[in-house]
Amino acid sequence: MCTSQVFFQLFVFVFLHRMSSGEQCARDVRFCEVGNCNISLTYETFGDPTDPAVLLIMGLNAQMIVWPTELCATIARSGPYFVIRFDNRDVGHSTKLDHLGVPSTLSIVLPITDKCCGKYKGYSLVDMAHDALALLDYLKISKAHIVGSSMGGMIAQYFCIHHPDRAITMTCVMSTSEDGTRGQSLSTTKNILLMKPKSDSMEDLIDFQIEFGKKILFVGTRGHQPGEYETLTRSIFERTTYRNGRQRHTYAVRHYAAREEALGRLRVPTLVVHGKNDQMITVSHGIRLARLIPGASLLLLDNMGHYVSRGVQPKIVEAMNAHFKKFS
Numbered sequence: 001m002c003t004s005q006v007f008f009q010l011f012v013f014v015f016l017h018r019m020s021s022g023e024q025c026a027r028d029v030r031f032c033e034v035g036n037c038n039i040s041l042t043y044e045t046f047g048d049p050t051d052p053a054v055l056l057i058m059g060l061n062a063q064m065i066v067w068p069t070e071l072c073a074t075i076a077r078s079g080p081y082f083v084i085r086f087d088n089r090d091v092g093h094s095t096k097l098d099h100l101g102v103p104s105t106l107s108i109v110l111p112i113t114d115k116c117c118g119k120y121k122g123y124s125l126v127d128m129a130h131d132a133l134a135l136l137d138y139l140k141i142s143k144a145h146i147v148g149s150s151m152g153g154m155i156a157q158y159f160c161i162h163h164p165d166r167a168i169t170m171t172c173v174m175s176t177s178e179d180g181t182r183g184q185s186l187s188t189t190k191n192i193l194l195m196k197p198k199s200d201s202m203e204d205l206i207d208f209q210i211e212f213g214k215k216i217l218f219v220g221t222r223g224h225q226p227g228e229y230e231t232l233t234r235s236i237f238e239r240t241t242y243r244n245g246r247q248r249h250t251y252a253v254r255h256y257a258a259r260e261e262a263l264g265r266l267r268v269p270t271l272v273v274h275g276k277n278d279q280m281i282t283v284s285h286g287i288r289l290a291r292l293i294p295g296a297s298l299l300l301l302d303n304m305g306h307y308v309s310r311g312v313q314p315k316i317v318e319a320m321n322a323h324f325k326k327f328s
Contacts, residue, residue, distance in 0.1 A: 041135055042093035043086035047076035052168065052328055053141045056085040057132055057159075059150030060253060061246035063092035063236055067149075071313050078321040084139070088155075089123070089131055090245025097123070102244060103251040122251050125151070129158040136166060145324050146268075147171040150180075150281065150306065151253055160268040161259060169327050171271045171320055174278055174306055176285035177260050177292055179253050183282035188216055192280075205241055209233045213307065220277020222303035222311060229307070263292045270296040271323040273316055275304025297323065 044064065054075060056067045064085040076083045087094040103120040132155065136144055146167045148156030153175025160167045184192075195215070197208035213229050270293045274286025283300065290298035299319050304312045 038095065039089055039131060039134075040093075040095040041086050041089070041131060043084055043135060044072075046072045046083040046085075047080055049082050049139070051076075051080045051082045052324070053136070053139075053144035054079075054081045054083045054324070055132060055136065055141075055144045055146050056083065057146070057148040057152035057155050058085070058088060058091075059148075059152045060249045061091055061243065062150070062152075063087055063239060065092075065235060065239065066232065068232070068310075068313075070310075071308070071317070074313070074317050075320065078317055079324065081145070081324070082141075084135065084144075086132075086135055088128055088152075088249075090248050091242070092240060096242060096245060097248065098244060100248060102247045105247075108247065108250050108254055120251060122248050122255075125155050125252050125256055126158050126162065128155045128252065129162060132156075132159055133163055133166065142166070143168050145169045145171070145320075147173070147320070148175060149173045149308070150175055151249065154253065154256065157259055157263060158257075160266060160270075161262045164266070164268050167268045169269045169271065169323055170266075171273065171323065172286075172289060173273045173308065173316070174275060174281055174286070174304075175272075175289065176281050177263055177289045178285065179256055180281040180285060181254075183284050184279070188279045192216065200241065200243075202237055202241060205237050205243075206230075206233050209236070216279055216306065218305045218307040218309065219279045220275070220303070221305040221307050221309050228310060260292055263289075264294070266293050269323070269327040271299065271319060272296055273299045273301065273319065275301050275306065275312070277303065277305045280306035 042064070056064075056072070058064055058066055064087045067085045072083045072085055075081060089095055090097055100122055101120075103122060107120050143166055146156045146159055146169070148154065148171070150173070153172035156170055156172055157177070160170045195208070195212055198204040210230055210233050213233070218229065272286050272290040274283050276283050286300065287298065290296040299315075301312050301315060308316065
């Protein structure tokens with residue numbers, strides 16, 4: 001298991017993909033030392049590196065492109081800001097930790113079984129928060145606005161708990177202070193656990209993800225353009241069809257270190273954004289998260305499920321920009 005102790009050395013291979021005015025610049029490889037696991041993080045930037053930084057952390061098994069390019073560019077222009085999106089470990093083009101094996105479904109569904117059946121040696125959300133810190137260190141960014149979506153919001157919370165001096169603000173979108181399962185309907189939980197693609201072929205994976213989206217992610221979502229999610233899904237699987245990291249991500253979420261007490265002491269200015277129709281992480285989680293963090297602002301959006309469609313993006317960008325400027 002990867003520890004997050006800073007006295008160990010970690011080489012983070014960083015694949016540089018810069019975006020400026022819609023043009024892609026040269027790609028390069030860099031290294032930085034922060035821990036003890038060989039982790040390669042792929043990332044992409046938008047805007048001028050001299051502007052205040054915004055670090056976007058994506059959710060469970062979700063590639064960085066789930067932060068749409070158009071959204072990233074809009075955030076960058078709204079400040080202006082220097083926006084960074086990246087693939088977490090075990091997803092996209094970042095390092096796959098297959099040597100850790102895959103945790104059993106039983107250990108994911110019932111964490112208590114670790115006590116009787118032996119604990120799976122994986123990594124934690126705290127480890128993933130240190131990956132995000134490593135990226136900021138490499139970019140020589142002393143402070144950033146930390147934005148997380150779903151599991152990314154959980155990682156953002158650990159980032160701000162452990163490194164509050166590196167966060168200007170925090171924004172948690174459709175996230176939770178727990179693991180997100182409380183309040184889920186039985187049908188949603190059943191679909192999450194039992195839905196599987198027919199095969200690992202490209203078309204079956206795409207069909208599965210689209211069906212998963214229809215049944216869970218954007219239930220109650222309005223304002224998305226025809227074919228929007230289908231186009232995104234195809235882009236995801238054309239980039240990579242790797243899926244084994246999903247279970248390791250899920251294990252990290254379910255075996256989270258309690259953070260509610262620490263959130264109650266957090267002094268990082270926080271914005272919580274949640275869709276009223278979210279079936280994956282119900283709106284009660286967003287309300288509770290905002291209540292836990294002193295001074296947190298809460299934006300609840302109609303017509304939003306567990307998916308940031310183009311229809312709700314303008315409202316989210318407007319709220320984030322106001323939040324950033326208030327505390328910059």
